[in-house]
Structure formats: C-alpha cells, structure tokens
Amino acid sequence: MKLLKEKKIFQYIAVFMLILIFYVFFRLISPQNTDGIRYAMLALAAADGIFILYCRKTGKLNAEILTEALVYCGLVMRIGYMLITPCTERIAETPVFDASSTGHAGYLLSLIQNKALQPDSCRPPLFYILGALVSAPLNSIIGTDSPEMLADAAKVISTAASCFILLMAAPLCEEAGINGRFRAAAVGFTAFCPSFLLGETITPDMLAAFFMTLTLLYTLRWFSSPSWKNTAILALSSGLGIITDISAGTLAVFTCAVFLWKCFTDRQSDKGRKIIPEFIVMCIVNISCTIYTNRLKGVPDFFTSQSADLSDHSYFQRFILPDFSAMLASPYAGSSDYTLWSYMLKSSLFGEFTFSIPSFISGALLFAAAVTGFTAAAGIICGLFRISDDNSQFITSAACIIFTAWTVSFCIRYPGTHSMDFSRMTFLVIPGAVLAGKFCAERTGKAAGTVYTAAAAVYSLFSCLVYTLFI
Secondary structure (H helix, E strand, C coil), X not given: CCCCCXXXXXXXXXXXXXXXXXXXXXXXXXXXXXXXXXXXXXXXXXXXXXXXXXXXXXXXXXXXXXXXHHHHHHHHXXXXXXXXXXXXXXXCCCCCCCCCXXXXXXXXHHHHHHCCCCCCCCCCCHHHHHHHHHHHHHHHHHCCCCHHHHHHCCHHHXXXXXXXXXXXXXXXXXXXXXXXXXHHHHHHHHHHCHHHHHCCCXXXXXXXXXXXXXXXXXXXXXXXXXCHHHHHHHHHHHHHHHCCCHHHHHHHHHHHHHHHHHHXXXXXXXXXXXXXXXXXXXXXXXXXXXXXHHCCCCCCCXXXXXXXXXXXXXXXXXXCCCCHHHHXXXXXXXXXXXXXHHHHHHHHHHCCCCCCCCHHHHHHHHXXXXXXXXXXXXXXXXXXXXXXXXXXXXXXXXXXXXHHHHHXXXXXXXXXXXXXXXXXXXXXXXXXXXXXXXXXXXXXXXXXXXXXXXHHHHHHHHHHHHHHHHC
C-alpha cells in the first residue's frame, strides 16, 4: 500500500481504522503493559532501519523508498506513543474528569454524558464533538464508562490528525518541487518531530494543525490549478479549522488574500473572472465560521493562571534578543526561557516537561533541532523574495510568516510561558521543513545541504530513541 499517494482517501481511512483497532485491542488485552508497546515500537523502527540499510547495500535505495520507509516509521511512533501515554500525562493543563469543569476533559464529558455543549464556553467545539462521537462506540466495545476512559478515547482524533499531517508531507514537497534527499529529510523531520507525539492528547491543537496543513496544501494546488474541487476542499478545511481553534483563522484570511492576488494577476483574462465566484464562496464560509467562533468569548484560564508571567520583560527581550545562556543551561523549557524562540525550540522537543534523559542525548537532539530550525528560518526568509519566479515557495513562506506574526500577537496579549508552547505552533513543522529543503536544494555544491540532511538524520534517530526508551 503506497501511503504517499495523497489523493487516495481510502489510505487515510485505513490509517484511521488501524488507530481505532489498536486502541481497542490495547485497552481490552493489556492496558498496563506499556513496556511491550515500547519494545514493539523499537523493534519496528529497528526493522525499518535495517530495511533502509539493506536497500542501500543492494543499490535499490532511492528517495521514494526512503521517504516511504520514514513515513511508515513515523506512523508506528505516533500510534505507539498514543497507546502508552494516558490522557493524564504529557498535558500541560491538568485534566479534571467532571462534566462541569472548564478544561478539555470537562468539555468532552459534557458532550458525552450530557449530550450538550457547556454554556458560556470559550472553546471552539469541533474537536470535542468528534472526540465525543468516537468515545461512545469505543468505550461501549471496551466496556467502561469511567470518566477518565471516556475522555481518553478522544486521543484517537488527535492521533489520526497527526498521522494525516505526516501523509501530507510528501505531497507538500511535490508542490514545492523538492525531490531526492531533501524531500526525504523534510519527511523524516516531520515523521520524528516530538511535537506530533506530544500533541496526541485530548486537546484540539493537532486537529487544528491538520486543517491548517490541508489548507496550505490546497491553497498551493488551487493557485496552480483553480477549480471548484480545490475551492470546495479549501473552504471546508479552512472553515473546519476555524471552529477547531481560532488560530486556524490566520490561514483562512491568508487563503482569501491568495484568491485576491490570483484575481488581480489574471484580471485581463476569462480565468480571472471565473475565480470571482470561488472567492465569494471562500469568503462566505470563512466569515460564517469566524462569526460563530467569535461568539465564544474569553480565553481559557490556564493561559493566565498556570503560566509564568513574562510581562516584566520587554518585547525586544522576548521576541528579538537571543538568550544563549538560557538555551545552553537546559534542554527543557522553563520559566527562565523568556524568549519566544528558545521556548519554541525546547517545547517542540519535550513540551513543557522535564525528563530523566542522558544529557548527551537531549543535548544532541536540541543541537540538531537548532540546526534544522535555523535552516528552516533561512528558507522562510528567502522564500519571501521569490514572489516573481516561484509562487509556491513564496506562498508557503508567507503562510509561515503570517502564522508566526499571529503567534507573537497572542504572546503579547497573554504574556505567559504557556502561550509560547510549541503545541499550538505545530503547523509550522511541515512548511518549515519543506522550505529548508528548498533552501538547500537551490544551493547545490554548498555545505548547507550536507549539514541539513545530517542534522535531520541525527534529529530523527535521537527522537526515536528518546520517545521509545526514555519517555
């Protein structure tokens, strides 16, 4: 089964069914035997590595085979980590399993037990609705009605979203014109980015990242080939993204701007006039979803009540000035990391938690992440200057810049460490990896490509080791 043929929706359905089956069997057979799952993850990852080495030795290894092998291993990591991590762990907001509580678990239980949304909630509802829809049949099969298990089942939605994002990595590389080792490096970085594992919780962050990634993919496809099919998928993905998390609205606004740009550049032809109805449909859907979401007032208390206050630091300190001492002091994000970029980098690896990991492993992972992140930043900046000769690169870069600007504005409004957690910025991983690959591919013969692919390989290896053996 070639999972990289993104157009075949049955492959996405197959992955979703596999997630459901593994979740049910794990809960029925041995829900406490997490060591067995860890060993299975490690064995499958090792087998995948041996397969890659075998193909290389026999001369059969190419970019397509390597990319598929990385995708398979990434799926194993995602599904396995979801099974061994209950919803009470690796989540910054401590769950309260009561339908009247205002947290993620409370919102889910309100839908599952009371069949109604919580009144006066400030959370967009789509993730919780989908979580409630899968929880009922899964827990009826498992035979439990405990509040913790009812809420825990919603993880399958986040896991499915994480897997679907991985399946879209290769198509995004294709849209950007990236092939060979840089395509494999971009897919590998996406496959093993810990943020996708840590995001497999009962929060809407991963589902929002999925809809934003889908919106970006079809924005690129629509720009190169406008059609009602691409418009319909765009309207659906951006609209559903908005009612999953308000941050997805940044991509919706961006896509409408791309429509206007296309209308303007083709204004002298029939093609430009045909785009206008598609633009109107996009605006109607996005405005309707935005109006609905804006009815949800406020922000969860967690952003202010359980987060270290950073308002005593200037904007220059928080968003521009690098803090190398805090970066080198620890690989884990903490209250001493008041700069956005340091906190983003560290929380993309370990969330907002601290673990007992050998320092050389955590340090190597942090260094590899810094190298790949710097390359991605260079790719994003360079892409902004390609508006005239590479529209896909410019659009991808502009999407990253606009989303980053929204992130900075959010951190200004809520000046706490939790606002800088990378879990809400996971969307940036794929376009960043793609643009890093594009940046290196355009500099043939220079050291940038070698350094990037080596850092991506180290990043993938150590991430796999950390999340199978130590976390």
